[in-house]
Amino acid sequence: MNKVDLSVSVGPLKLRNPILLASGTVGYGNEMSEHIDLNKIGGIVTKSLSLKPRKGNPPQRIVETPAGMLNAIGLANVGVEVFLKEKIPFLKKFDVPLICNIAASTIEEYIECTKILTEERSISAFEINVSCPNVKEGGLQFGNDISAVGKITAKVKAVTNKPLIIKLSPNVSYISDFAKVVKDEGGDAVSAINTLVGTSFNIFTRRPKIYNVTGGLSGPAIKPVALAKVLEINQRVPIPVIGIGGIMNWQDVIEFMIAGSSAIQLGTVNFINPKASEEILKGLEEYCIKYNVKKISELTGSLKLK
Numbered sequence: 001m002n003k004v005d006l007s008v009s010v011g012p013l014k015l016r017n018p019i020l021l022a023s024g025t026v027g028y029g030n031e032m033s034e035h036i037d038l039n040k041i042g043g044i045v046t047k048s049l050s051l052k053p054r055k056g057n058p059p060q061r062i063v064e065t066p067a068g069m070l071n072a073i074g075l076a077n078v079g080v081e082v083f084l085k086e087k088i089p090f091l092k093k094f095d096v097p098l099i100c101n102i103a104a105s106t107i108e109e110y111i112e113c114t115k116i117l118t119e120e121r122s123i124s125a126f127e128i129n130v131s132c133p134n135v136k137e138g139g140l141q142f143g144n145d146i147s148a149v150g151k152i153t154a155k156v157k158a159v160t161n162k163p164l165i166i167k168l169s170p171n172v173s174y175i176s177d178f179a180k181v182v183k184d185e186g187g188d189a190v191s192a193i194n195t196l197v198g199t200s201f202n203i204f205t206r207r208p209k210i211y212n213v214t215g216g217l218s219g220p221a222i223k224p225v226a227l228a229k230v231l232e233i234n235q236r237v238p239i240p241v242i243g244i245g246g247i248m249n250w251q252d253v254i255e256f257m258i259a260g261s262s263a264i265q266l267g268t269v270n271f272i273n274p275k276a277s278e279e280i281l282k283g284l285e286e287y288c289i290k291y292n293v294k295k296i297s298e299l300t301g302s303l304k305l306k
């Protein structure tokens, strides 16, 4: 039995611990299950699912950068139908909350996807991606538009009883304005942040290293930005936040929780060390014991500014 209570709540969503695996970095869980015991983590967020399968962008789709990586996958995914038929049965073997991430090119597509998936009992919650920087339609077009984010929140909420999390873009002036509209329109939580728009060139060919020219920057390089965005939301809007961005170890998790995160997601680190989630859980437990933190949820928003 755990000596400390690692359980957390993200609005109505109850998790055994605050460690979730981020969308797009663990596919649909299959490969990850060879490295870690999925029954131990707080939850899995699926790759963004769209109504129809998507091939994504042509290669090169990924490039390494100092302290991070750029990706322009372009939301390649199997689509909701194949997901339900071929991916869910595998995930059902585990006792792990499943959060379905949905991406779409139109508001109607978000609604349709949610309607189809909400029938599936093994899905615990939805995370709506309104912030992908790597697609022409949808993506940042929505993520930068407050009224679109409000509309998507309200319309998706109307077709599901499951907890609704909106994944926000950092590529805006005030992320808290977006969190506020999510709260006002009935969203249960926000995830912050998705990737930052970046690029990289080959100086010999003078061509972009990524086919799409720009990509989404992730990894330790974005951690200070992500932390500042989580803090901004926490100071201005009473809505649960799932912190994401450059988390590499348990110390980073504590920092994100202190800044106001109820839970966190691990993304890029899964490519570097697929066992990171289990190692981080061990580190969190030891920290809590050493510093007499009885419930890890006490840490959320405990930053001392004076």
Ligand SMILES: Cc1cc2nc3c(=O)[nH]c(=O)nc-3n(C[C@H](O)[C@H](O)[C@H](O)COP(=O)(O)O)c2cc1C
Pocket: 022, 023, 024, 025, 047, 048, 069, 071, 073, 075, 101, 129, 132, 167, 193, 194, 195, 217, 218, 219, 220, 222, 244, 245, 246, 247, 265, 266, 267, 268, 269
């Ligand atoms: C290769 C790759 C693919 C991603 N695909 C998605 C996606 O399909 N949907 C989504 O909402 N976020 C996607 N993301 C963003 C991550 O979920 C996360 O928000 C971001 O990488 C920041 O966290 P990190 O620095 O820990 O990686 C992707 C990130 C990477 C690196």
